[in-house]
Amino acid sequence: MMQNGIKKIGVLTGGGDCPGLNAVIRAITKTAILQYNIEVVGFLFGYKGLYTNDFITLDLKTVSGIQHKGGTIIYSSNKDNLFDYTVEENGKVVKKDVSDIAIENLKKDEVDAMIIVGGDGTLTSARDFARKGVKLVAVPKTIDNDLAVTDVTFGFNSAVDVATYALNHLHTTAESHHRVMILEVMGRNTGWIALESGIAGSADVILIPEIPYNIDSVIDKIKEREQNGKLFSIIVIAEGATPVNGERVIQKIVEDSPDPIRLGGIGTKLAEELEKAIYPREVRCTILGHIQRGGSPTTFDRILSTRYGVAAVNLLNENLFGNMVCIENGKMYYEHLENVVGRVKKVDPQGELVYVAKSIGISLGN
Numbered sequence: 001m002m003q004n005g006i007k008k009i010g011v012l013t014g015g016g017d018c019p020g021l022n023a024v025i026r027a028i029t030k031t032a033i034l035q036y037n038i039e040v041v042g043f044l045f046g047y048k049g050l051y052t053n054d055f056i057t058l059d060l061k062t063v064s065g066i067q068h069k070g071g072t073i074i075y076s077s078n079k080d081n082l083f084d085y086t087v088e089e090n091g092k093v094v095k096k097d098v099s100d101i102a103i104e105n106l107k108k109d110e111v112d113a114m115i116i117v118g119g120d121g122t123l124t125s126a127r128d129f130a131r132k133g134v135k136l137v138a139v140p141k142t143i144d145n146d147l148a149v150t151d152v153t154f155g156f157n158s159a160v161d162v163a164t165y166a167l168n169h170l171h172t173t174a175e176s177h178h179r180v181m182i183l184e185v186m187g188r189n190t191g192w193i194a195l196e197s198g199i200a201g202s203a204d205v206i207l208i209p210e211i212p213y214n215i216d217s218v219i220d221k222i223k224e225r226e227q228n229g230k231l232f233s234i235i236v237i238a239e240g241a242t243p244v245n246g247e248r249v250i251q252k253i254v255e256d257s258p259d260p261i262r263l264g265g266i267g268t269k270l271a272e273e274l275e276k277a278i279y280p281r282e283v284r285c286t287i288l289g290h291i292q293r294g295g296s297p298t299t300f301d302r303i304l305s306t307r308y309g310v311a312a313v314n315l316l317n318e319n320l321f322g323n324m325v326c327i328e329n330g331k332m333y334y335e336h337l338e339n340v341v342g343r344v345k346k347v348d349p350q351g352e353l354v355y356v357a358k359s360i361g362i363s364l365g366n
């Protein structure tokens with residue numbers, strides 16, 4: 001038992017899946033059992049499992065052999081906001097606050113406290129449950145690395161690695177055919193994945209939402225390279241990037257999602273525009289998509305996830321409910337969810353990473 005009487009905890013993973021989720025689940029379960037001798041259950045499909053009371057026992061056997069696996073063994077959902085949940089009533093589909101049912105289920109199951117693993121949407125609900133008195137702590141997750149307060153989220157490093165690998169491969173065709181190759185990466189409204197993979201993958205141009213691009217600058221860079229005998233160029237563009245005075249390209253609206261906008265397609269648009277401008281040179285675009293969210297977590301992410309998982313259990317033991325574990329200047333710390341939710345961590349156009357990219361001749365399109 002924990003020093004505050006906690007005997008049983010629940011875990012859920014919400015939002016898009018992300019490499020490292022299983023490593024967090026494993027670290028939470030092992031720490032809870034080995035250090036505190038308490039029970040752990042995992043609610044299935046994020047908050048949905050709290051509402052339907054669908055859970056599995058997490059023990060040393062369940063979490064054995066999962067650290068290197070992508071995804072989450074307790075599944076996830078980025079639609080099920082229990083404070084605004086879609087239910088059928090009298091033959092009609094309505095939105096309802098069903099959070100009290102989830103709280104009742106926790107009481108019924110004798111779950112004393114929760115660990116909620118997720119990005120901004122998931123953490124918003126965690127904050128709302130904390131406001132209703134549920135004892136919980138949160139763990140920050142997203143490949144986008146856009147959560148405020150923490151230096152880095154797990155999954156980001158793995159996504160950057162996949163994007164860098166993709167850039168290595170795109171160089172082959174770019175060089176062989178003297179083409180301009182564009183890679184569109186994820187990141188929502190931030191350019192962290194594009195910036196880091198672009199630097200690591202030797203891109204010539206990196207376009208991010210934080211710095212609206214001017215297509216003439218991109219063309220100038222391609223032409224400058226041609227004058228220097230480089231007849232190919234590599235461009236990384238974040239899905240949320242926009243031209244100066246332009247709009248984001250929306251791929252899809254997912255109506256029942258708390259954050260319904262799905263970005264995608266700006267790379268294809270840029271390819272069409274560039275090809276007209278630099279004819280007869282050909283331009284191709286690859287949209288990396290969910291490839292960068294899947295697969296095995298990197299070593300860095302496994303360690304980060306394990307640190308987060310251990311720290312989250314310890315926060316519960318210390319009665320630090322309503323907080324999210326975070327990393328500040330490399331050290332484990334925590335911050336109250338009230339100060340985390342709704343704050344997006346953007347790339348600083350004046351920051352060191354942008355400066356580094358520019359210093360080695362990469363164009364940011366401005």
Ligand code: F6P
Pocket residue numbers: 016078119142143144186187188239262263293
């Ligand atoms: O937040 C993670 C993320 O992969 C974003 O980078 C991307 O915009 C979005 O989720 C895609 O969501 P979905 O999996 O619903 O298409």
